[in-house]
Amino acid sequence: MSETEISTLGEFGLIDNLTRDFKVKNSSTVRGVGDDCAVLDYEGKKTLVTTDLLLEGIHFDLTYTPLKHLGYKAVAVNLSDVYAMNGTPRQITVSLGISKRFTVEHINELYAGIYAACERYGVDLVGGDTSASVTGLLISITCIGEADEKEIVYRKGARDTDLICVSGDLGAAYMGLQLLERERVASAGQKDFQPDFAGREYLLERQLKPEPRADVIAEMRELGIKPTAMMDVSDGLSSELLHICKDSGVGCRVYEDRIPIDYQTAVMAEELNMNLVTAAMNGGEDYELLFTVPLTDHDKVAQMKTVKLIGRITKPELGAYMVTRDDAEMEIRAQGWNAFGDA
Amino acid sequence: MSETEISTLGEFGLIDNLTRDFKVKNSSTVRGVGDDCAVLDYEGKKTLVTTDLLLEGIHFDLTYTPLKHLGYKAVAVNLSDVYAMNGTPRQITVSLGISKRFTVEHINELYAGIYAACERYGVDLVGGDTSASVTGLLISITCIGEADEKEIVYRKGARDTDLICVSGDLGAAYMGLQLLERERVASAGQKDFQPDFAGREYLLERQLKPEPRADVIAEMRELGIKPTAMMDVSDGLSSELLHICKDSGVGCRVYEDRIPIDYQTAVMAEELNMNLVTAAMNGGEDYELLFTVPLTDHDKVAQMKTVKLIGRITKPELGAYMVTRDDAEMEIRAQGWNAFGDA
Numbered sequence: 001m002s003e004t005e006i007s008t009l010g011e012f013g014l015i016d017n018l019t020r021d022f023k024v025k026n027s028s029t030v031r032g033v034g035d036d037c038a039v040l041d042y043e044g045k046k047t048l049v050t051t052d053l054l055l056e057g058i059h060f061d062l063t064y065t066p067l068k069h070l071g072y073k074a075v076a077v078n079l080s081d082v083y084a085m086n087g088t089p090r091q092i093t094v095s096l097g098i099s100k101r102f103t104v105e106h107i108n109e110l111y112a113g114i115y116a117a118c119e120r121y122g123v124d125l126v127g128g129d130t131s132a133s134v135t136g137l138l139i140s141i142t143c144i145g146e147a148d149e150k151e152i153v154y155r156k157g158a159r160d161t162d163l164i165c166v167s168g169d170l171g172a173a174y175m176g177l178q179l180l181e182r183e184r185v186a187s188a189g190q191k192d193f194q195p196d197f198a199g200r201e202y203l204l205e206r207q208l209k210p211e212p213r214a215d216v217i218a219e220m221r222e223l224g225i226k227p228t229a230m231m232d233v234s235d236g237l238s239s240e241l242l243h244i245c246k247d248s249g250v251g252c253r254v255y256e257d258r259i260p261i262d263y264q265t266a267v268m269a270e271e272l273n274m275n276l277v278t279a280a281m282n283g284g285e286d287y288e289l290l291f292t293v294p295l296t297d298h299d300k301v302a303q304m305k306t307v308k309l310i311g312r313i314t315k316p317e318l319g320a321y322m323v324t325r326d327d328a329e330m331e332i333r334a335q336g337w338n339a340f341g342d343a
Numbered sequence: 344m345s346e347t348e349i350s351t352l353g354e355f356g357l358i359d360n361l362t363r364d365f366k367v368k369n370s371s372t373v374r375g376v377g378d379d380c381a382v383l384d385y386e387g388k389k390t391l392v393t394t395d396l397l398l399e400g401i402h403f404d405l406t407y408t409p410l411k412h413l414g415y416k417a418v419a420v421n422l423s424d425v426y427a428m429n430g431t432p433r434q435i436t437v438s439l440g441i442s443k444r445f446t447v448e449h450i451n452e453l454y455a456g457i458y459a460a461c462e463r464y465g466v467d468l469v470g471g472d473t474s475a476s477v478t479g480l481l482i483s484i485t486c487i488g489e490a491d492e493k494e495i496v497y498r499k500g501a502r503d504t505d506l507i508c509v510s511g512d513l514g515a516a517y518m519g520l521q522l523l524e525r526e527r528v529a530s531a532g533q534k535d536f537q538p539d540f541a542g543r544e545y546l547l548e549r550q551l552k553p554e555p556r557a558d559v560i561a562e563m564r565e566l567g568i569k570p571t572a573m574m575d576v577s578d579g580l581s582s583e584l585l586h587i588c589k590d591s592g593v594g595c596r597v598y599e600d601r602i603p604i605d606y607q608t609a610v611m612a613e614e615l616n617m618n619l620v621t622a623a624m625n626g627g628e629d630y631e632l633l634f635t636v637p638l639t640d641h642d643k644v645a646q647m648k649t650v651k652l653i654g655r656i657t658k659p660e661l662g663a664y665m666v667t668r669d670d671a672e673m674e675i676r677a678q679g680w681n682a683f684g685d686a
Contacts, residue, residue: 030389034590035497036424036574037488040390046373047383047390051470051485053438057477081379095396095483127394133481134400140438140472140483142394145380155378231379247377 004104011130014104018111022118022125026090028146029124038126040091040144046152048089048145050081056136064180067106069208070139071113077234078143079121080212080287084232085154087147089212091126092118095140097133110139121214151226153291158229158248162292162313165227167216167306169260170237171276174283175268176200176207182272202264210287216306217289223300227291236284239334242320244292251318254311254332256325281322282335347447354473357447361454365461365468369433371489372467381469383434383487389495391432391488393424399479407523410449412551413482414456420577421486422464423555423630427575428497430490432555434469435461438483440476453482464557494569496634501572501591505635505656508570510559510649512603513580514619517626518611519543519550525615545607553630559649560632566643570634579627582677585663587635594661597654597675599668624665625678 006014019033031039040047054060054074062070075092082089094114098107118125123143179200187193197204212232220227229244237259245252259280269276292313293301301307311323321329349357362376374382383390397403397417405413418435425432437457441450461468466486522543530536540547555575563570572587580602588595602623612619635656636644644650654666664672 031497035499036427037391037393037430039428039490039495040392041492042385042390043387047385047487048380049383049434049436049470049485049487050380051436051438051472051483053440053472053474053483055440055474055476058440058475084379085382087380091392093392093394093485095394097396097398097401097481127392129394129396129483131396131398132401133398135478138398138440138476138481140394140396142392142436142485144390144392144487147382149384152382154374 002105006098006102006104006107009104014107015130017104018107019125021115024124025122026124028090029126032124032126038091038093040126042146045146046149048082048085048087048147049142050078051140051142052078054139056138061184062137063184065208067109068113068116071110072117072209074139074141075114075117075123076210076212077287078141079117079123079214080232080234082143082145083212083214083217084230084289085147086151086217086227086230087145089121089123089143089145091124091144093126093142094128096128096130097138098130099133099135099137102137121212153227153230154247155229155231155244156247158244158250158292158313159294160250160313160315161295162228163295163298163301163309164252164254164290164292164311164313165301165307166233166237166260166288166290166310167213168286168288169262169265170233170286170288171280171283172203172206172262172265173210173285174279175265176203178272178274179203179268180207200264200268202262203268207285210285212287213289219304223304225293225297225300227293230289230291233286233288233290234284236282236335237290238281238332239284240290241332242334244290245320248313249316251314251316252311252320253314253323255323258308258310260308345448349441349445349447349450352447357450358473360447361450362468364458367467368465369467371433372469375467375469381434381436383469385489388489389492391425391428391430391490392485393421394483394485395421397482399481404527405480406527408551410452411456411459414453415460415552417482417484418457418460418466419553419555420630421484422460422466422557423575423577425486425488426555426557426560427573427632428490429494429560429570429573430488432464432466432486432488434467434487436469436485437471439471439473440481441473442476442478442480445480464555496570496573497590498572498574498587499590501587501593501635501656502637503593503656503658504638505571506638506641506644506652507595507597507633507635507654507656508644508650509576509580509603509631509633509653510556511629511631512605512608513576513629513631514623514626515546515549515605515608516553516628517622518608519546520628521615521617522546522611523550543607543611545605546611550628553628555630556632559647562647566647568636568640568643570636573632573634576629576631576633577627579625579678580633581624581675582627583633584675585677587633588663591656592659594657594659595654595663596657596666598666601651601653603651
């Protein structure tokens with residue numbers, strides 16, 4: 001890879017270079033990059049807005065994260081928030097802080113990932129801000145989407161007797177991170193170290209290139225399911241369950257033996273001597289959808305291959321508990337990842 | 344000031360603490376902070392989106408920037424972009440990266456400034472993301488606003504014979520920065536150093552607490568003026584004039600003796616032995632409005648006290664030049680501030 005210093009292009013040159021290939025895909029994008037503001041048209045629909053900040057050394061480690069994957073993931077996690085409101089993401093803005101050790105080629109790689117995610121999910125890049133940074137790389141993405149008012153699903157709508165559902169499986173992204181960390185430590189100081197990821201590809205994919213569950217949203221729409229509450233699992237299932245219970249004023253019971261866990265996740269947990277259920281409940285970064293539906297939707301949800309029923313909503317006074325395999329009740333606590341280092 | 348470590352609150356505690364006092368002011372804010380996305384309703388209007396990234400050590404120096412001013416300015420510069428499209432800002436999201444040297448009290452100060460700007464300009468805080476950072480403070484703000492389709496002013500609408508107008512005065516923010524830098528250097532290593540800012544308050548205010556020109560937009564609306572092209576002056580008048588000329592496919596002539604410059608700016612330039620016109624043309628961070636109007640609006644614009652006619656739009660083949668006091672023509676070049684360090 002050749003190395004071009006960013007200062008040879010300057011800010012405007014860099015932005016031109018990066019955004020040239022992005023073609024507008026949505027009729028709601030009236031004007032994208034190139035003026036003081038982007039102009040959007042959501043006539044008759046509600047506008048959804050979400051934003052995420054990713055910092056080197058806090059949220060990602062470039063010793064094992066390819067820049068293209070990082071760009072893809074940075075977009076994916078924002079889209080996931082829009083799908084979690086039952087909306088459709090339409091536009092993103094991307095702001096970057098870039099330290100001197102990054103070249104134009106590096107940033108092109110990052111943007112190749114951003115581009116791939118925008119193409120796959122039909123999203124337009126409509127603006128941003130690009131600057132030098134003192135240290136490291138930072139990515140701040142805002143995603144704008146749309147939804148019919150009657151389609152929007154908040155966290156607050158879960159009701160007693162509703163079924164609790166989750167898509168995909170949990171804990172794999174966390175195990176992928178543990179695996180990458182282990183190989184990083186093992187490789188320290190060794191030239192030509194070859195990490196051993198054979199048979200663990202799924203864990204790496206879940207950590208490095210998560211996909212927002214647009215497919216689950218589309219399937220629910222086809223089946224005529226509208227969740228009563230929904231959010232995406234970014235901080236871990238425990239944390240998200242407590243959000244829904246708190247905002248909806250309800251309690252819940254989830255069943256340990258119903259938590260969906262991939263085989264690779266289980267093998268890795270055993271190898272690392274970690275508690276599998278803790279990883280699945282608190283690992284986070286799954287970007288699966290956690291949602292609740294009325295009991296009457298049981299049969300519809302049961303036919304969704306990628307969705308599993310994991311429990312039920314209760315009256316608030318019953319609290320939030322996991323029912324273990326031996327029928328004990330364990331209180332659910334948020335032990336999700338916290339960027340400020342406390343539990 | 345007492346010192347509370349951010350980790351004692353955690354991310355969610357910190358966000359609750361910071362956003363508690365923000366009350367929703369706009370009917371377009373259906374749902375603010377507290378779900379996966381904010382929900383906005385701009386039915387029948389276009390949505391405007393802009394974003395800015397401010398990094399410690401690149402865009403601001405906390406040795407002379409009070410945190411409250413910084414919060415205010417971070418919001419102000421985003422609102423300025425929405426006004427520059429002839430729109431009305433309605434919502435912002437605020438993402439922060441915060442290193443360990445900052446306490447809860449520090450971030451409260453920063454938010455006091457964000458709050459003050461939101462109150463003054465009637466804007467709702469609707470979301471964001473807050474994280475630890477490895478070094479320094481970073482602020483990423485996205486502003487969302489609205490405009491009637493027929494009211495939006497782009498950079499591309501300037502036509503031959505249009506008048507070029509600018510609000511307020513130019514170069515003061517840049518001179519304020521020079522002054523602050525001079526005092527910082529003078530104070531280095533001296534305990535109880537008292538910087539001498541007497542008679543220079545305007546320069547400091549322009550640098551530390553800029554105001555977006557909502558007043559100019561409101562006055563133009565009252566007078567029935569709709570600019571043909573408009574943008575805000577963030578990188579310097581030269582740079583912005585070239586943007587309008589390029590996007591509109593036109594040339595321009597601006598007159599050196601018409602560039603609005605405050606008395607304090609002139610005195611400071613002389614004291615620092617700097618070229619005054621260069622400071623006014625290329626200093627940047629003025630957050631004034633640069634716009635063009637048809638010749639037929641001459642009398643309306645002439646009655647605006649805070650707006651000055653500085654030149655006219657020409658055919659593209661005539662290029663972009665400044666006419667000096669001695670009637671020479673100097674080609675306008677963008678020498679605005681560039682975060683990547685090149686000219």
